[in-house]
Amino acid sequence: MRVRFWGTRGSIATPGPGTNYFGGNTSCVELTTANGDLLIFDCGTGAHRLAAELMAQGNKPISANILLGHTHWDHIQGFPFFDPAFVKGNSVAIYGPQGSRGSLHDVLAGHVAHGVPGLVTLISRRGHRIAFRRRGQGSTVLMLHGFPTWSYDYAEVANTWLPTTT
Numbered sequence: 001m002r003v004r005f006w007g008t009r010g011s012i013a014t015p016g017p018g019t020n021y022f023g024g025n026t027s028c029v030e031l032t033t034a035n036g037d038l039l040i041f042d043c044g045t046g047a048h049r050l051a052a053e054l055m056a057q058g059n060k061p062i063s064a065n066i067l068l069g070h071t072h073w074d075h076i077q078g079f080p081f082f083d084p085a086f087v088k089g090n091s092v093a094i095y096g097p098q099g100s101r102g103s104l105h106d107v108l109a110g111h112v113a114h115g116v117p118g119l120v121t122l123i124s125r126r127g128h129r130i131a132f133r134r135r136g137q138g139s140t141v142l143m144l145h146g147f148p149t150w151s152y153d154y155a156e157v158a159n160t161w162l163p164t165t166t
C-alpha cells in the first residue's frame with residue numbers, strides 16, 4: 001500500500017513558498033492498494049497534480065475511485081482538472097453523500113459548472129466512464145460537520161467495494 005498527500009489544506013488553497021512544508025493545495029489523498037487499486041480521498045486542488053502524474057505514466061487505462069467526504073467546494077474543486085475522468089478508456093467511480101440540493105452527480109456538476117463552462121456536458125457525455133455512487137451502511141460513518149459528511153473505513157472499501165484484480 002502506498003499513501004501520498006496531494007493536498008492537506010482546508011477551504012482555500014494557498015500554494016507557495018510559505019506552505020511548501022505541508023503543502024498548499026486543498027484536500028486530496030492518493031492511496032494505492034497492494035492490488036494496484038487507486039483510491040482518492042477527496043478531490044480538492046491537489047487532484048490536478050495527481051492527475052498530471054497519472055497521465056504521465058503512459059497510455060495504460062486509468063481506473064480510479066474518488067471517495068468524497070462531503071461536497072464542500074474545497075473537497076471537489078479539483079475535479080474539473082482531474083483529466084483521467086474525461087479520457088475515453090479510463091473509468092472513474094465517485095462515491096459520496098447526497099447533497100442537500102440533490103444527487104451527488106447534480107451537486108458535483110452544479111458546483112463545478114460555475115467555474116468551468118461546459119463541464120456538466122463533459123460529465124454526462126457518452127464515451128466517458130464516470131459513475132456516481134452513493135454508499136453508506138457499514139462502510140461509512142456519518143460525521144457532524146454542518147453538512148452530511150462521510151468518514152471511510154479503508155479496509156471495508158478495499159475488500160468489498162472494489163472488484164478483485166488478478
